[in-house]
Structures are given as C-alpha cells and as structure tokens.
Amino acid sequence: GQNIDQPTEMTATEGAIVQINCTYQTSGFNGLFWYQQHAGEAPTFLSYNVLDGLEEKGRFSSFLSRSKGYSYLLLKELQMKDSASYLCAVRALSVHTGDFKTIFGAGTRLFVKA
Amino acid sequence: DVKVTQSSRYLVKRTGEKVFLECVQDMDHENMFWYRQDPGLGLRLIYFSYDVKMKEKGDIPEGYSVSREKKERFSLILESASTNQTSMYLCASTDNRGRSQETQYFGPGTRLLVL
Numbered sequence: 001g002q003n004i005d006q007p008t009e010m011t012a013t014e015g016a017i018v019q020i021n022c023t024y025q026t027s028g029f030n031g032l033f034w035y036q037q038h039a040g041e042a043p044t045f046l047s048y049n050v051l052d053g054l055e056e057k058g059r060f061s062s063f064l065s066r067s068k069g070y071s072y073l074l075l076k077e078l079q080m081k082d083s084a085s086y087l088c089a090v091r092a093l094s095v096h097t098g099d100f101k102t103i104f105g106a107g108t109r110l111f112v113k114a
Numbered sequence: 115d116v117k118v119t120q121s122s123r124y125l126v127k128r129t130g131e132k133v134f135l136e137c138v139q140d141m142d143h144e145n146m147f148w149y150r151q152d153p154g155l156g157l158r159l160i161y162f163s164y165d166v167k168m169k170e171k172g173d174i175p176e177g178y179s180v181s182r183e184k185k186e187r188f189s190l191i192l193e194s195a196s197t198n199q200t201s202m203y204l205c206a207s208t209d210n211r212g213r214s215q216e217t218q219y220f221g222p223g224t225r226l227l228v229l
Contacts, residue, residue, distance in 0.1 A: 008154075033217065042118075042204060042220035043157075087156065089218075099170070102218065104149075106156035 002026040004105035006088050011111045012078055020073045020086050020108045028093025030100055034062050034073045035087040037107065043087055046073070075110075083112045117141070118221035120205055126227045133192040135224050137205030145208045146188035147218065148172075148180060150201040157204065163188055195228045202226075 004024045012018040024032070031050040035043035049055055049064035049071065061074040073086055085107040094101050121136035137146065145164055149157040149172075159172030161180040169180050177199060181189045188207075192199055205221040 004156075035218075040223075042222050043218070044220070045217050048217060089157075101159065101172075104157035106154055 002090070002092060002103050004088055004090055004103060006086075006105045006108045008106070009109045009111070011113060012075075014078055014080060014112055014114050016078050017074065017076050018078060018110065020075075020088075020110065022071045022073070022088030022105060024069050024071075024088070024090045024105075026069075026090055026092040026103070027095060028100075029066060029090065030093060031091040032062075032064055032071050033087075033089040033091070033102070034060075034071075035089060037085045037087060039084070046086075078112050080112050080114070083110060085109045118205060118207055118219050120203075120221040120224050122224050123222060124225050124227075126229065127192075127195050128229050129196060131192075131195050131228075133195050133226065135190040135192075135203055135205075135226070137188045137190070137207075137221055138186050139188075139205075139207040139219070139221075140186065141207070141209065141219075142185065143207035143209045143219075144185075146182065147206040147208075148178075148188065148190045149204045149206065150174070150199075151204055151223075152201050160190065195226075197228050200226060200228045 006022045034046040037043040047062035054063045059076045064071045087107045088105040091102045118139045147162040148160045163169050163182040179191045203224045206218040
C-alpha cells in the first residue's frame, strides 16, 4: 500500500531552525511535494523534489532520499508567520489505474513561539 | 498568477439536501481535483478530471458525483447530503507542462456543515 508519515505537531522558537520529517512507502514514486497551509486557508506550494538531495529556496529547504523513502523540510530563521501546517505529498503511479496520483500526509502543525 | 476560486467559503445544509460546490480556474489547466480535508486524516481525493466531460474516481467517491462541462469549471455534487459529509472541501488544478508538473494550485476551500 501507500503510506505517508509525518509528526502531528511541533513547536519551535522564533529565529530558530526547525526540521519537519516525512517518511513514505509507495511504489512508482515520481516526486515529493511540500505545501504550507495556514489555518482556515488553502494549501500553497512550497517545494518539489524528484531527485535525491537538497533543494534550497530562501529560508526553506527540502531534502529527499528515495532509497530511504525520506524527506525533510527545513525552515530557517523562523518567523511567527511560519506557524502553519506543513503537508508532505507524494506523487506515485497507481497500480490499479496506471495513472499518477498525489497522496497527502495528514500534515504537521508547527507552532512558532516568541 | 494561477487563480482557483470556489463558489462559497461557508455553507450550511440539511441532511438529504442536494449540494453543489463549484470550482473555477483561470489558467487553462487540464487537470482538476476535489478533495476533502478532515482533522488527522489529511487531504483525501474524491474525484478528479483530466479533460472536459472526463472524470475518474478518487479514493472516497461514495456519496459524491462530479461534472466537467467546461475546461475551467469542475463541480462537486452531493446528491443527498449526510452529516458525515461535514468537512472542508478543497478544489485544485494542475497543468501538464514543465518541472512544475502536477504542482497543485488550490482554491480557498468550502467549509460545509450538514445538520
């Protein structure tokens, strides 16, 4: 089957660095996404990894290891506005339909405190 | 910028009512999706469409139907609303071009309460 695991909640301090982990089990892997979702709002795209390694985009970086089925999102210089849920999503080939589909994790709620 | 809009932000309906949720995107995207989001369960795919008049079942299609008569519009229909369909409903669209292939652009969501 296909499964995505990420911690339910994390707390970090303003100005610090936080790493949000995501592990997945899937066949036909074709890319991993991270989305940010503020309370009551829609998810917005943060990053996309399809090859192993680190992708850096400003204060946010995302890492992927396909052999380990593992990714993390790294947030640096945390700001209060970074308090949100962070969704890990995997794009994979559906063995039933032969089409690609995106599977979302339940999300990690990050609290940034002063 | 991609813009995905949904017809209502908040909706209250009674059990047994027929409910229409509308989604419109303005970037000529081929693919459109309907999800529901519930605490602790993440986003679950209800239906999706890769083209006009085309639809595919997602993971939880029971109790729902969809319509895609025009490329920019994807409607979710609850034929007879039930209380377990109380949820946040999110529409998304993607294009098939370039490295951002399958990056999902979401609408603002519709929070539906079924009494």
